Amino acid sequence: MTEYERSRTMPAQPEQVFDQAANIGQLETWLPAALHVEAEELPAVTVHEDRTDEDTSALLRAQRDQMRLEWGTRDQGSYAGWLQVAGIDGGASEVTVHLSFFDERHDPGETTVRDALDTSLQRLEEQVRLRVDHAAG
Secondary structure, eight states, X not given: OEEEEEEEEESSOHHHHHHHHHOGGGGGGTSOTTEEEEESSTTEEEEEETTTTEEEEEEEEEEGXXXXXXXXXXXXXXXXXXXXXXXXXXXXXXXXXXXXXSSGGGOOOHHHHHHHHHHHHHHHHHHHHHHHHHHHO
């Protein structure tokens, strides 16, 4: 098993960050560009990965009371992950994303995963900023 984790501080309340991250209709605004999530009957989703051109049955659960998203493959158990939002001083939040690959064939490698996580967190922050700025203005 291989695990990866990245964090980023965002200038918004944890509820605002979590609501943006958990919005099923806007996942593609912050997920890696090569992943596409289609909701079925939640928590069931289908994830399409451009790199392999495959659809994978997965689960996605949002636990607002814990400010946590969890996901993973349904049938083959090849990967799982979570996103956790925590409030920090000054009205900011820390967002941590963790991925676990149980099947080495699904692990695209440390550099690729690290870059994808960093880019995703950056894109999430941009979406949160847009939402917060729009609500304030």
